Amino acid sequence: MKSDAACFTKVFGLVDCNNFYVSCERLFKPSLEEKPVVVLSNNDGCIVARSNEAKDLGVRMGIPLFKIGDLVRRHKIVTLSSNYALYADLSERVMNVLSTMSPHQEVYSIDECFLDFSGFSDATNHGQDIREIIKQWLGLPVCVGIGPSKTLAKLSNFIAKKRQQYSGVFDIRTLSEQEQSALMQDILVDEIWGIGRKLSERLNNIGIRTVKDLRDADPEQMQERFSVVVKRTVLELRGMSCLSLEEITEPRKQIICSRSFGSYVHSVNDLEEAVASYASRAAEKLRRDGSHVAVVQVFIQTNTFSKSQPQYCRQGSYRLTSPTDDTIAITKAAMSVLHEIYKSGYAYQKAGVVLMDLAPAQSQQLQIFSPVEKISKSQRLMQVLDATNAAMGHKTLYLAAEGRNETWRIKSEHRTPAYTTCWDSLPIAKA
Numbered sequence: 001m002k003s004d005a006a007c008f009t010k011v012f013g014l015v016d017c018n019n020f021y022v023s024c025e026r027l028f029k030p031s032l033e034e035k036p037v038v039v040l041s042n043n044d045g046c047i048v049a050r051s052n053e054a055k056d057l058g059v060r061m062g063i064p065l066f067k068i069g070d071l072v073r074r075h076k077i078v079t080l081s082s083n084y085a086l087y088a089d090l091s092e093r094v095m096n097v098l099s100t101m102s103p104h105q106e107v108y109s110i111d112e113c114f115l116d117f118s119g120f121s122d123a124t125n126h127g128q129d130i131r132e133i134i135k136q137w138l139g140l141p142v143c144v145g146i147g148p149s150k151t152l153a154k155l156s157n158f159i160a161k162k163r164q165q166y167s168g169v170f171d172i173r174t175l176s177e178q179e180q181s182a183l184m185q186d187i188l189v190d191e192i193w194g195i196g197r198k199l200s201e202r203l204n205n206i207g208i209r210t211v212k213d214l215r216d217a218d219p220e221q222m223q224e225r226f227s228v229v230v231k232r233t234v235l236e237l238r239g240m241s242c243l244s245l246e247e248i249t250e251p252r253k254q255i256i257c258s259r260s261f262g263s264y265v266h267s268v269n270d271l272e273e274a275v276a277s278y279a280s281r282a283a284e285k286l287r288r289d290g291s292h293v294a295v296v297q298v299f300i301q302t303n304t305f306s307k308s309q310p311q312y313c314r315q316g317s318y319r320l321t322s323p324t325d326d327t328i329a330i331t332k333a334a335m336s337v338l339h340e341i342y343k344s345g346y347a348y349q350k351a352g353v354v355l356m357d358l359a360p361a362q363s364q365q366l367q368i369f370s371p372v373e374k375i376s377k378s379q380r381l382m383q384v385l386d387a388t389n390a391a392m393g394h395k396t397l398y399l400a401a402e403g404r405n406e407t408w409r410i411k412s413e414h415r416t417p418a419y420t421t422c423w424d425s426l427p428i429a430k431a
């Protein structure tokens with residue numbers, strides 16, 4: 001394979017935390033080490049994270065908990081509710097440390113980021129340093145994959161996790177061309193970054209089963225048959241970097257806050273509380289992004305899987321006279337939509353608030369009828385609200401409309417404390 005030498009000068013590292021949610025839980029409960037542990041989705045429904053021991057027992061990702069009840073009992077698998085406050089906080093700490101270990105960083109998900117490794121004379125060594133520092137400073141295990149393109153860095157990370165002999169850091173460039181081909185021959189095409197299940201089925205149909213098959217496919221033909229994305233993947237697998245680090249994340253186009261309820265909700269009062277809570281949560285995210293919203297959408301729905309219950313599912317929206325980030329204005333808008341779409345006599349299972357038509361706060365046009373002093377009052381109130389809740393804990397200050405009884409709250413019976421984000425939940429060290 002010939003290509004421009006300049007393409008090979010870039011080096012990418014992909015740092016990925018191992019079994020992230022489970023590792024976060026183990027940090028504060030070392031007794032969970034070496035035990036099979038799983039973390040459940042909202043409402044304790046499905047498996048969203050597994051320890052290696054749980055993987056070895058055959059627990060599949062995404063499977064509903066009730067389907068593996070026997071296995072859980074037989075092997076004493078520890079089941080935990082998800083503790084997103086803890087995961088988000090530890091994620092931020094990991095990303096902060098990693099940002100100091102390379103000149104450029106792209107945070108890709110809660111537990112992964114790409115780093116620019118160009119210019120490090122011994123990339124594997126640098127990867128090992130990263131592993132040690134994250135382990136020492138934060139107590140979390142990570143693996144590092146290194147390659148001349150993002151797709152190959154991802155693939156290297158997969159190898160680093162699977163093959164013990166690399167001690168958690170693998171650089172595909174250290175293999176000879178024959179060794180690379182042999183390795184790629186061994187890995188199925190669906191392990192490649194961006195090749196999902198559907199696409200890999202279609203690739204299988206034309207005889208492309210392994211990573212090597214796709215690397216050696218004709219890029220132009222791949223574009224014709226599939227898409228330009230698949231063509232780019234072929235080139236990236238050949239070591240030509242087509243995707244650069246995306247350091248600046250695009251501002252969000254919408255903010256969604258929606259949950260399934262812990263049990264069915266019938267009354268409009270309970271729905272009001274839930275929708276008001278979601279609206280206020282969404283408004284908080286909006287302010288953190290420095291955006292204003294123009295359209296507030298609300299939806300409510302019954303359990304669409306239930307065959308015995310009558311079904312109802314509606315959504316509606318409200319356009320604000322002037323874009324805002326004020327919790328009170330947003331909640332009022334959400335309430336008026338809710339009253340429009342609510343119908344009694346149904347068992348509601350889920351509701352949500354979607355903030356749409358977002359724009360940066362500074363580009364907002366003042367309306368003739370929104371007096372300046374009223375805007376600054378609202379701004380001051382929101383600042384006090386956010387500052388109080390940040391300092392003293394989530395929901396220290398909230399709107400009365402959000403209510404206190406929270407019968408609609410989701411089930412999370414096995415949730416560990418918010419060890420790192422709430423004063424009351426700080427772990428106690430005994431000397």
Ligand SMILES: [Mg+2]
Binds near residue numbers: 017018019111
């Ligand atoms: Mg991970």
